[in-house]
Amino acid sequence: MNRQPVLQGELVRIAPTVPEEYAALFAVASDPAIWDQHPAHDRWQEDVFRAFFDEGLSGGGMLTIRDAGDGSVIGSSRYGPHDRHADEIEIGWTFFARDRWRRGYNRETKRLMIDHVAPHVAAITFHIGQENRRSRTAVEALDATLLPGTVDVLRGGRMVPHVIYELRRA
Template structure:
């Protein structure tokens, strides 16, 4: 993927930006909560080695995104573009997680 597929998106609540290698620790601080992954098929992503793989894959894909609180700049989650099909003008977004403190709030309505 090219960087044109990863614009920085800013709104009143969040800022979504291309994932960088130095985002790992802040993202893991969110992702290490086992309850985030409890209902997910890959329910072990809170474990350091498993999350490292997820993070590295997101970074290598060129589609990894870091989600920050717009006011504080705090990392609150991540998502990823994947399955880019230019001929069909189609792309998927997933691999999304959000800090539990943001669940059921204005962040994900």
């Protein structure tokens, strides 16, 4: 399964992130309002974002999202590692410039990413901070199922409860 595809939609073009895109991605991510509901609410700070960016590059699934019309960098998302034992993959770590919120960019991005990996796995998961209503609402709009319980994830030196949503192949 290719975790670094090039995907094209009407609104977005998604491609593997390269180191040279750091400045453009940080320019988007440096808006504190993007992270206000996110468990890593300090990701707008350059040192925190640098660690996030470097982790994404080394993990091999980081993607840069560009506006299909003008080519500008508008955000990022990732595929997590393919868990062959569980036959699943996680989609997440997504952020968008605020001027792209509620305009279909996130939905199209997720649909393109889901359609790309769905033939290869039984399940696609989304791990979201329990208090992140914005992200939870967006994933619920994809008809993902909320799994019972929470899992604690280390964020900013503290354990933060996350919920897991799932799309399972019939």
